[in-house]
Amino acid sequence: MSQKVVTSNPMASLRPLLELLADGQQHSGESLGAALGISRAAVWKQLQKLEQLGLSVESEKGRGYRLPGGLDLLAADQIRAFMSRSGQALLGTLQVLDQVDSTNARVLAQMDAGEGHGLVMLAEQQTAGRGRRGRQWVSPFAGGITLSIGWEFQGGVQILEGLSLAVGVALARALERFGVPDVRLKWPNDVWCRGRKLAGVLLELSGDLTDRCGVVVGVGLNVGLAEGAGRDIDQPWIDLESVRPGVARNHLAAAMLEELLTLLSTYPNAGFAAYRDAWKGLDQFAGRQVTVHSGPRQWVGASRGVDESGALLLEIDGELQRFHGGEVSLRSGEAGE
Known part of the structure; x- marks a missing residue:
């Protein structure tokens, strides 16, 4: 299979700034501008855009800007x-x-x-x-x-x-x-x-x-x-x-x-x-009482794992019933689950 690696970013203009701030350290506006090749005013505008990503940038007068905790960016x-x-x-x-x-x-x-x-x-x-x-x-x-x-x-x-x-x-x-x-x-x-x-x-x-x-x-x-x-x-x-x-x-x-x-x-x-x-x-609910919901209906029984197709097995009144995916959800019948 042919391989191709693509880094495609709708907000690509912010990636260089993110990479500089990813270390969690203080960076002055002047040093950021020099590294990015833009003015300090342009740096400020980019920092404002980071809020759109839900990132909170701390600023300290005389020291600069930092992302608390840094970022571990994907590459x-x-x-x-x-x-x-x-x-x-x-x-x-x-x-x-x-x-x-x-x-x-x-x-x-x-x-x-x-x-x-x-x-x-x-x-x-x-x-x-x-x-x-x-x-x-x-x-x-x-x-x-x-x-x-x-x-x-x-x-x-x-x-x-x-x-x-x-x-x-x-x-x-x-x-x-x-x-x-x-x-x-x-x-x-x-x-x-x-x-x-x-x-x-x-x-x-x-x-x-x-x-x-x-x-x-x-x-x-x-x-x-x-x-x-x-x-x-x-x-x-x-x-x-x-x-x-x-x-x-x-x-x-x-x-x-x-x-x-x-x-x-x-x-x-x-x-x-x-x-x-x-x-x-690895079954979280093996052998435990559970409730299976499907729309307005629900069934309560003991979880008995899954069959060869992956359907859930539920023991209800001594009989095994099978439940498939889709709109079926599972909730433990025990308190705190």
Whole structure:
């Protein structure tokens, strides 16, 4: 597969300034202007624009400006350098954007145009990120890993059974590389840590669902959310920095891509069967009482893992019932979950 690395930024003019401020140190307006080749007035205008990204720049008279805590910016060349040769070989185009409406929407559009196979898109911030069931995915600037991958399959949508669960396993394996503790999976497509949501997965389909079809795998993982950044999240959440601080975002993104691209390239032959046992071993709700909601209806029973297609198995009054994805959601029946 041909490889291409693209750094495409709707706010590209701000990237040099962000790179200078990323160290979290004080920089005078004069030194920033000299480094950027612009006037101090132009520097001030760019600093004002950073507020549009949700970044708070501190200024101190006589000393200059700084971004408290600095930034760990994504860079396409660094991500690819952290990947193995086999992982790099699976990459098509690798794009890193500063700000975008939705990486899934952009990659899905490319898939619909027949150009998205192997396309990987990451963004520092999404303005219209989506989760399951139309929920908003909150993505503060440089606060997580937000990525989408486009992939084409032959054989119709039936060969993708259980894929969202397998993606969860791939993400857990990527996190395991960095010693992240207490990672679990919540059916059908959430990654949890210490009883709270760490990452979410959204799969979207394109093309002929009976023959040649495409899938966009969207992932959002909380790395380090600033205080107050998660106030709009409607469920208990956690970020990586609170359980395993110091993981470099480019290194983490590379590990995630290696696991996900390997999964996508082998899934038509391996299927969910290759991931079922691993998923069951990470099941957050194994053996516990849960409630499954689907529209106005709900069912209560004991979670008994998943079947060979990835459907949830729920024991109700001694009988196993199967629940598939879509509008089905899962909530623990126990207090505090």
